Amino acid sequence: MRSHSSVTGIVLAGGLSRRLGRDKAVELVAGQMLIQRVLSRISQVTDEIVVVVNDTSRASSLPIGTDAHLVIDMYPDSGSLGAIFTGLMASHSDWGIVVACDMPFLNIPLLQKILSLRDNHDAVVPLLNGRPEPIHSAYSKTCLPHIENKLQENNLKIATFFNDIDIEYLQQEEVEKLDENHYSFFNVNTEQDLETARQIASKGM
Numbered sequence: 521m522r523s524h525s526s527v528t529g530i531v532l533a534g535g536l537s538r539r540l541g542r543d544k545a546v547e548l549v550a551g552q553m554l555i556q557r558v559l560s561r562i563s564q565v566t567d568e569i570v571v572v573v574n575d576t577s578r579a580s581s582l583p584i585g586t587d588a589h590l591v592i593d594m595y596p597d598s599g600s601l602g603a604i605f606t607g608l609m610a611s612h613s614d615w616g617i618v619v620a621c622d623m624p625f626l627n628i629p630l631l632q633k634i635l636s637l638r639d640n641h642d643a644v645v646p647l648l649n650g651r652p653e654p655i656h657s658a659y660s661k662t663c664l665p666h667i668e669n670k671l672q673e674n675n676l677k678i679a680t681f682f683n684d685i686d687i688e689y690l691q692q693e694e695v696e697k698l699d700e701n702h703y704s705f706f707n708v709n710t711e712q713d714l715e716t717a718r719q720i721a722s723k724g725m
């Protein structure tokens with residue numbers, strides 16, 4: 521695989537926020553909607569942004585402005601795996617870096633580190649506690665046929681296609697040089713998570 525400099529930010533925003541009971545993407549953290557915090561940060565390391573949503577009604581409800589491109593999930597009942605596939609398909613770049621719309625503390629140097637490791641690999645995936653963090657990872661379009669195979673098998677756990685590709689894992693000790701507290705991977709699912717996010721943000725994160 522050749523080295524490619526351009527990259528698309530792929531933001532997964534199709535969740536139903538069942539545990540929170542309302543649309544978490546528009547909840548405020550430090551005076552900014554969650555999705556706007558994510559878009560602001562991911563835009564600093566990407567050439568374009570694709571936001572993947574479940575359906576047209578969801579698309580019309582999200583305040584993403586004109587800088588991001590909304591796409592409808594091609595596999596709307598297939599969880600994050602289908603959304604990753606959709607985002608990569610919609611990308612104009614050979615690479616996409618995947619995050620979720622409820623991750624308010626994306627760390628720019630960490631994202632840059634992940635992207636710096638792309639050469640000669642199909643994906644770059646951070647590890648925490650020995651486990652991959654697939655919704656904070658970079659994927660090449662070479663992953664598309666392997667993802668599609670899993671989708672067609674209804675095998676929807678993201679990491680199921682990892683054995684079929686060449687992955688560069690970013691070890692935890694390298695992650696912690698840039699993000700000691702793992703805030704980059706924090707996401708909002710519950711009322712308590714939202715309160716925690718606001719407390720962290722109040723410290724300038």
